Amino acid sequence: MTTTDLPVDNGVNVEALLGARAALGESPDIAKFTWRTVNSWVKGTHSQSTVETFYGLGDEQQHKSTFSFEADHPEVFAAEDNGITPVEFVLVALGSCLTAGVAAVAQQRQIQLHSVKATIEADFDIHGILGADPDVRNGFSDVRVSYDIEADASREDIQALVAQSQKRSAVYDILTNPTSVTVEVA
Numbered sequence: 001m002t003t004t005d006l007p008v009d010n011g012v013n014v015e016a017l018l019g020a021r022a023a024l025g026e027s028p029d030i031a032k033f034t035w036r037t038v039n040s041w042v043k044g045t046h047s048q049s050t051v052e053t054f055y056g057l058g059d060e061q062q063h064k065s066t067f068s069f070e071a072d073h074p075e076v077f078a079a080e081d082n083g084i085t086p087v088e089f090v091l092v093a094l095g096s097c098l099t100a101g102v103a104a105v106a107q108q109r110q111i112q113l114h115s116v117k118a119t120i121e122a123d124f125d126i127h128g129i130l131g132a133d134p135d136v137r138n139g140f141s142d143v144r145v146s147y148d149i150e151a152d153a154s155r156e157d158i159q160a161l162v163a164q165s166q167k168r169s170a171v172y173d174i175l176t177n178p179t180s181v182t183v184e185v186a
Helices: 014-026 086-108 155-168 170-176
Strands: 038-043 046-056 059-071 113-123 142-151
Touching: 014 086, 059 086, 086 113, 086 142, 086 155, 086 170, 142 155
Parallel strands: none
Antiparallel strands: 038 046, 046 059, 113 142
């Protein structure tokens, strides 16, 4: 038996995903999700976020456990470096979303993955957030994602995996299209 005769297993249940997509046609309202996190200030620029519940499939849902994330600024920003910066969370989210998509698309296309590594970098000028230059934006000026993928596939097929993942990535969409954000005080 050659490696091409072995079933592809990238750990993605494509049948369940396709079943969910089919169910949406019958009940489009179940596709409406609300993701949430609760963020609490600790001290200085340090905060903690927890993720436990979300709304989806027409009802409140709960993760198997509560997930906690520490955010802070590095010592070079006169902070205590108790966690990654909020902008680094954005890079983590982008890399995680795109990579999950690569795995799902590879499974659907029967491509066995051996390793997937994404390096995500973003350029950022702190003149903006410090208020030192009103012409400099507060966010990223450029984001780059570079993949190193080993798979039983041609370079073209691997590039197509990444392109399809990018096309379906929620985080990529959030970063590349305007999104309405409302901030209020209770």
